[in-house]
Amino acid sequence: MDKLSFLEVIAAIAVFVSILLAVFLLTVKTERKLENRLFAAFLIINSIDISGLFMHLFVDSYNLKAFKISAYLLVMPLFYLYVNAACYNDFNLKRKHLLHLIPFILANLILVPRLYLAEGAAKEVFFKTMWHSPEMFFYQIIGELQYFFYIIAVFLILIKYKKVYLENYTNSNTLLYKWLSQLTLIFLIIHVCIIVKNIVRYTQDRDLFIWLNIVAGTVFLLSACWFILKALNYPELFRRIDSTLQPTKDFAETLATEDKFDEAKNVQIEQLRNYMVEKEPFLDPSLTIQELADQVEIPVRELSVLINHHINQHFFDFVNEYRVKKAMTILKDPTKKEVTVLEILYEVGFNSKSSFHTYFKKYTNQTPTVFRSN
Structure with a gap:
């Protein structure tokens, strides 16, 4: 099998999968279908x-090939x-999202005169030399600018997501962040291959x-x-957050200027810690900062400011510390x-073995088994 045939087989399998x-x-049946x-x-x-x-094995239309x-x-x-x-969880498609079609529409419009409206030999000649035409140079410029605009936008979303998640939620399932981060890195690798390929072209x-x-x-x-x-092993992969939530730093300074009595903050912290010990709200594996605030x-x-700035812990870490302490007590109970x-x-409120071991070792420098045996 020559290289071209091997390439066609690889591409066909990738398309099929x-x-x-x-x-x-x-x-698949799911509560929210938009992301799927x-x-x-x-x-x-x-x-x-x-x-x-x-495609050349099955399609002769130059218009379809260009549209592809x-x-x-x-x-x-x-x-x-x-x-x-x-x-x-509150994201929905709106009319404004049609603006994302602009680069695609522009790329097709510039091909209208010399490709889509051309006929016979003129169309064939243009298509064969298309990658050296001003139209395709413009297309590649649009493509690269668009790619890096969106890849930066995606990373900004993920950075905000991780920060808001740690400050507002305690469910230790951060699989979504890891999945999307890995996915984005894979696309970066593939795009680097595409850039090099286009240069070599x-x-x-x-x-x-x-x-x-x-x-x-x-x-x-691959x-x-x-x-x-991923789809087979983690059918319930995601835990979404409310887009109206903002990182604590965005409003901490405003609240800080209003806080004139440090003693009052100390009293609040003491009351919060007492509540965590006496009522044990951390036993709820899906506890959120909104639920704790209500309690x-x-x-x-x-x-949020009290925990993330005055206690200097993410809500995620703050709650998991109490879970670990509770686990330590149980492990030492004869x-x-x-x-x-x-x-x-x-x-004690964890929902995965790996996250429990990670936080237990972070807090005690020992595994739960070793801690119990000492």
Whole structure:
């Protein structure tokens, strides 16, 4: 099998796997379908893009081939919208999101005179030399500017998501942040391959160009298989946050200027710590800062500043510290020697073995088993 045939096989398998996952996402029963539909659309558009590696075997239309090339400009807008939908439980598509279509529309409009409206030999000649035309130079400029605009926007969303999550939630499942971060890094790697491939396109090194296509296709295939494994192993992957929540630093300074009595803050901190010990709200694995604020009767913003700035801990760490202390007490209780570590971690509010071990070791410098045996 020569390199071109191998490339076509890799691309065909990648398209098949991606379409399979897209169908799964579109048909699986879930509480909120928007993010699944956006990710499915993202996979389908990527499949259309990579199908160009074997499309010539089945399609003769130059218009369809050109449309396939321009479809790449829908990839990053869809990924950006997907990240928003995955992170924020109140995100919905609106008319303003149609603005994300502008680069795609522009790229097709510049091809209208010399491709879509051309006929016969003129169309064939233009298509064969298209990558050296001013139109495609403009297309690549648009593509690169668009890509880096969206990749920066996605990273900013993830940074805010992680900060808000740690400050407002205690569920130790941070799988969403890891999944989206890994996904974004994979796209960066694939895009670097595409940039290098496009540079090599204008040289005479056809073998290197084909090998770079093989690398990009293989990475995409492996990524699609990884998506499948994630979907199967973590069907309830995400925990979203409210987009109206802001990082504490955005309002901490304002509240700080209003706080004139340090002694009052100390009293609040003491009352909060007493409440945590006596009422043990941390036993709820899905405790949020809003729920705790309602229980202790402190405005949620004030409580957020109290914990994140005056106590100098993320809400996430603040609550998990009490969970670890509770676990330490149980582990040292001689009457509970028969209770397993797994049972204890669920009892104190953790919902995964790995996160419990991570926080227990962070707090005690020992594993739960070693701590219990000492």
